[in-house]
Amino acid sequence: MMQAGANVSDVDAAIVDPTTYADEERYHALMTQLRRDDPLHLCTPPGFRPFRVVTRHADIRRVELDSRTFINYPRMNLQPLEMEERVMAATGGRRYTARHLVVMDAPEHQHYRGLTQRWFLGKQLRPLEDRIRDLAREAIDDMAARGGSCDFVEDVALWFPLRVILMTLGLGRDDERFLMKITQEIFGPDDPDNRRSTSPDARFETIAEFSRWCDALTAARRAAPTDDVASVIANARDPDGQPIAAIDAMSYYLIIATAGHDTTSSSASAGLLELIRHPDELHKLRADPALIPNAIDEIIRWASPVKHFFRTAAADTEVAGVAIAEGEHLMMAYPSANRDDAVFEDPFAFRVDRRNAREHVAFGYGPHVCLGQHLAKMELRILFEELLARFDRFELAGEPAWTQSSFVSGLKRLPIRFS
Template identity: 50%
Template sequence: MSNALADTIDEVIVDPKTYGDEHAYHDAFHWLRQNDPVHWSEPADYRPFWAITRHADIMAVELNAANFLNDPRQFLVTTADEDALYEQTGSRKFAENLVAMDNPKHKAYRALTSAWFGAKSLRSLEDEITALARETVDRMIDTGGTCDFASEIAAWYPLRTIMIVLGVPREDEPLMLHLSQKLFGSVGGADGMAGMVEAFNAFNDYFSKVTADRRVNPRNDVATILATATIDGEPIGEAERNAYYLIVAAAGHDTTSSAISGGLLALLRNPAEMAKLRADPDLIGTAVDEFIRWTSPVKHFFRTAVADCEVGGKQIRAGDSLMMCYPSGNRDEAVFEAPFDFRVDRKDAKKHLAFGYGPHLCLGNALAKLEMRILFTELLRRVEDIELAGTPTWVEASFVSGVKSLPISFRAAQVET
């Protein structure tokens, strides 16, 4: 990174356009790791924070949940938007979901659905997800050999999986896709808080109707669990319930679709790795971890220090905000061998921090990996000669972002389905 860019590092790491350039944010974080890995940042239009860019420091902060709270700051939002939210709601928290909760509340609410997202429940879903992956590849092949893989394929497959988990009918998927993309595109994007609030209110309206239905017509789905959930014998609050629906529906979709698109793009740009995976399908588990490390769809979360302490040799004061920079941790040279090399057989791929770490490890991480493993197994078995057919583009958002458009050409393989 040039000295000129180093002088503007604070603005670079908060600018949504940085995350629309796959090289820009990696260059910025590489400079920080090398020169100022725990960096005090005072960008214009944002409250100041510490940028935590090394793998070990991110792990240390996330493991110490007693001293580093999720409340009240979860992600980058301009000071103006934070103030506007406070005026509307009396809180600087966007939603009372798992991401915003700390113990003991977080532990109690996470327990409501942890079994559903555990190994036993996922085994019961595997056949349904496999059928969905086959249907997804069928749809891809039916395009006739060219498609935008990001918008036409990767955006829909994880969405449908999450809708199965929640029990949402297929005809409502376009609405869920629109709302989740609007929500995450607004966080650290052009629409700002207004777009977030609009999407969140629409989610609330939709899932209020779902809740009413499940109380009368319970099913074997997460919506029924949330509609009838109690903690310490008391029904959970409406705000917490609606926020829970949102985090399952939106977070479980947009992040996985970004990892799928980014994973395929990495394979296309590294044909030797594509050939390696085709030759040895048993590598798929390791390859999926590498897809996730490589793409890091969630770019950051925040923590707030409870007491004065030290992180990475820097003195942190009580009340300071810390930004956990996951793409940086996932390219940390101290942890990953040749971190800027994409390797489907990477031995250290599981060390990635893309799902977070510690008590707030992503609840749906096993489901996301299962979805990706099944889809890529089906895709590589049935589709050949996949090539880029245009220039990929990226979402410009500082919180959750990834490939926006991935034009490809391909040929269907002659195999039994």
């Protein structure tokens, strides 16, 4: 139970308030208090269906590993009740606008994940290393051409992961502005800088626009398959052996394009900011570049760009001694678990040589663990290798700013000087 100076309704209001997530200190103070006093806090904010916030590392792992008891459908992420009702009305009773891996459960989930899993495994990705390095060098050439200062988010971090994703989907530069816009509209419906419009139908307009683009992509890859992920998806079969339905293909492109882009760019920006804030850690990396892969895990632990996903109890059960009734919803607070001192010594210290940085749960855990984790780590490793090789000095040139979103969020401005 909540104690020590916390007014429960203030806590609940803060958890659903997008601005909390744009203020790292405020967010982490709240989560630290919950981990200590009420690790499965029951949140009942007005205008939302109630849910519990799972804040400890061990509890998130336990819930996500037991995917029979804790299922992904029907609640994926935090939405006001009014929006949930709109989605149901617009989709004939479904609770989602796109039918992708994150809203599926076994056995369907295994089938659809299996379609592309081999493509995203570490050793399959090795042949992409040179192409990804070319993209990183190009991003850094553009940065250098800016003459010593830039907004690292706008000018570098947003574009490089998007281009990697375009490459995996076999798409060219013509599509990059379109996909950037779609991702920002989907992840930033509450952020004044990123949303499509304030219309309650903005999300449906975004999905409709994206669906038209996807149908053309599927038709092209069916007519002339290549070796990219889009061809795998376009020519896939559903569990009954029929060609994949248009909504399933669209949803698959969507999850890869969106999940693979903002998350990685947020991690890149957060990583550079922490290296600027901690010159001693930057020095360690320069002295021993073999530390970079470990530093990438520490950066991802630190950034935790996915703020939550939900699970729903399919049966009466318990977590850490707290009874959970069938139908209760659980919010997995990944950034909180990644500051849990039961796992990470001195969790608020950023250490590129942290011994167990890899134990973070920023990629989730269990059967739904991030499909693109090896790709994400590879592209971040290459980006930092190239950044450190090219520039001697980085410093802040203004105030960083974070996006206002309780779902996927991170830096939206990082003004820097470099030489």
